[in-house]
Amino acid sequence: MGALHEGHASLIRKARRVADSTASRASTASTASTASKGSVVVSIFVNPRQFGPKEDLSRYPRPFAADRALCRNERVDLLFHPSVESMYAGDHSVSVHETTLSKGFCGASRVGHFDGVCTVVAMLFQIIAPDIAIFGEKDWQQLAVIRRMVRDLRMPVKIMAHPTIRENDGLALSSRNRFLTSEDRSVAPRIYESLKARSKEASEGEVSVARLRRDLIRDLSAIPGAKVEYAEIVNESTLSPMKKIGEGGTARALVALRLGAVRLIDNMALPSPR
Amino acid sequence: MGALHEGHASLIRKARRVADSTASRASTASTASTASKGSVVVSIFVNPRQFGPKEDLSRYPRPFAADRALCRNERVDLLFHPSVESMYAGDHSVSVHETTLSKGFCGASRVGHFDGVCTVVAMLFQIIAPDIAIFGEKDWQQLAVIRRMVRDLRMPVKIMAHPTIRENDGLALSSRNRFLTSEDRSVAPRIYESLKARSKEASEGEVSVARLRRDLIRDLSAIPGAKVEYAEIVNESTLSPMKKIGEGGTARALVALRLGAVRLIDNMALPSPR
Numbered sequence: 001m002g003a004l005h006e007g008h009a010s011l012i013r014k015a016r017r018v019a020d021s022t023a024s025r026a027s028t029a030s031t032a033s034t035a036s037k038g039s040v041v042v043s044i045f046v047n048p049r050q051f052g053p054k055e056d057l058s059r060y061p062r063p064f065a066a067d068r069a070l071c072r073n074e075r076v077d078l079l080f081h082p083s084v085e086s087m088y089a090g091d092h093s094v095s096v097h098e099t100t101l102s103k104g105f106c107g108a109s110r111v112g113h114f115d116g117v118c119t120v121v122a123m124l125f126q127i128i129a130p131d132i133a134i135f136g137e138k139d140w141q142q143l144a145v146i147r148r149m150v151r152d153l154r155m156p157v158k159i160m161a162h163p164t165i166r167e168n169d170g171l172a173l174s175s176r177n178r179f180l181t182s183e184d185r186s187v188a189p190r191i192y193e194s195l196k197a198r199s200k201e202a203s204e205g206e207v208s209v210a211r212l213r214r215d216l217i218r219d220l221s222a223i224p225g226a227k228v229e230y231a232e233i234v235n236e237s238t239l240s241p242m243k244k245i246g247e248g249g250t251a252r253a254l255v256a257l258r259l260g261a262v263r264l265i266d267n268m269a270l271p272s273p274r
Numbered sequence: 275m276g277a278l279h280e281g282h283a284s285l286i287r288k289a290r291r292v293a294d295s296t297a298s299r300a301s302t303a304s305t306a307s308t309a310s311k312g313s314v315v316v317s318i319f320v321n322p323r324q325f326g327p328k329e330d331l332s333r334y335p336r337p338f339a340a341d342r343a344l345c346r347n348e349r350v351d352l353l354f355h356p357s358v359e360s361m362y363a364g365d366h367s368v369s370v371h372e373t374t375l376s377k378g379f380c381g382a383s384r385v386g387h388f389d390g391v392c393t394v395v396a397m398l399f400q401i402i403a404p405d406i407a408i409f410g411e412k413d414w415q416q417l418a419v420i421r422r423m424v425r426d427l428r429m430p431v432k433i434m435a436h437p438t439i440r441e442n443d444g445l446a447l448s449s450r451n452r453f454l455t456s457e458d459r460s461v462a463p464r465i466y467e468s469l470k471a472r473s474k475e476a477s478e479g480e481v482s483v484a485r486l487r488r489d490l491i492r493d494l495s496a497i498p499g500a501k502v503e504y505a506e507i508v509n510e511s512t513l514s515p516m517k518k519i520g521e522g523g524t525a526r527a528l529v530a531l532r533l534g535a536v537r538l539i540d541n542m543a544l545p546s547p548r
Contacts (some may be wrong), residue, residue: 096370152362
């Protein structure tokens with residue numbers, strides 16, 4: 001969606017590394033002697049279909065010149081920046097719909113959001129035909145939904161995840177952080193701190209999801225001005241509830257809250273003790 | 275869906291002709307000197323997701339050995355015949371959804387049918403990655419919905435339509451014709467006769483869609499044992515209603531009716547006079 005920050009730059013650098021060490025699909029199809037490096041494609045498209053009627057579509061930042069400069073600087077081969085009209089015909093009537101992973105968490109409050117995400121990502125995959133697509137882990141639910149779409153529709157693309165990039169104080173980078181008041185910005189790192197505390201407790205042997213979740217909600221609710229939307233501990237792939245850390249898949253804590261008018265999300269793995 | 279008949283054979287022969295005169299995508303990507311003929315792929319998959327709970331999934335014919343022999347005989351390069359389990363994971367949760375063209379006609383009585391069709395065709399396109407896909411005109415609504423899906427999701431495949439193949443007496447070939455009683459089979463060609471009569475009237479100057487439709491319904495309703503499900507005259511691309519032949523696109527009559535337990539569909543262009 002553009003408004004590129006260091007999190008995006010990190011994704012692009014990962015793509016550059018992967019592309020430079022991988023022959024692209026086209027060169028695989030030709031003879032070995034002509035094999036070349038892969039290309040890095042970045043899409044910048046503020047997708048109206050993933051915003052709800054009361055969401056921040058119109059005020060979503062669109063600093064295109066700066067985004068383009070960042071892409072050039074990171075040696076992006078192709079920047080795909082279509083208009084809304086070129087993506088969606090006036091009588092556009094086809095969407096991609098995910099019914100399980102997209103229901104709870106952000107999907108519960110953002111009705112139609114993940115259908116909008118799946119539809120535009122499916123379109124981008126058809127247009128670009130990437131061998132590999134790299135998504136940040138910050139929107140963990142989105143990553144899980146995209147993986148499911150690729151699996152279920154049998155899309156010939158490998159999804160790679162890339163860790164969340166954070167400010168020095170731990171706040172996950174987001175294009176929406178700029179809208180935080182200075183007071184809200186000063187307390188926002190407490191989201192990360194609470195996630196990290198739970199992750200540490202889990203790695204030290206705490207297995208009760210109920211206890212970890214209770215403490216997570218306690219900490220988040222204590223952030224001044226915060227309205228917690230959800231704080232859940234789930235199986236990282238299926239996003240289904242877990243009872244005990246280490247039983248039935250890897251656990252991950254997913255949280256969303258509002259600070260003033262800004263909605264923030266974050267997540268962290270809760271590892272079993274080794 | 276298999277149970278191949280002369281209609282399918284005609285589609286395959288068209289594919290063979292097109293493939294033999296067209297370089298495939300892979301050979302386009304390599305150097306010109308290695309360009310080769312395209313390949314013909316046939317999929318045979320009785321897709322449970324496009325059958326309703328009261329429909330004929332279990333008794334849909336599956337004469338695979340005969341289908342395979344027909345494909346061999348027609349020089350098909352690859353026959354793709356997956357199991358249901360290999361197509362749909364137990365927790366499959368992603369579908370492709372068309373909201374406009376699929377609503378009326380067959381979509382009105384067959385709830386979920388076109389989502390099932392779109393989903394499986396999208397999957398087949400991802401798996402096979404065809405340059406060109408050929409669909410029969412017999413299921414005109416399906417053809418229109420597939421074209422819309424390809425347009426809206428920006429799928430890199432060209433959809434070709436191929437005319438309906440008919441018995442000598444005009445009945446459109448269908449794998450379901452074998453279930454007609456001999457009495458029903460003897461009157462079934464009257465569907466074609468009524469469509470042909472309307473097409474002739476239109477080509478001779480009848481422009482009133484209301485009159486053409488009234489006569490179509492009159493003829494179909496007079497077929498002994500027939501229960502007319504719909505008989506509509508629409509814009510052939512948008513499937514939206516028309517008032518006058520020749521105004522706002524090409525007209526096509528779409529009909530569906532039941533003869534005993536068998537549901538039959540057919541359609542025909544209603545050309546403007548030249």
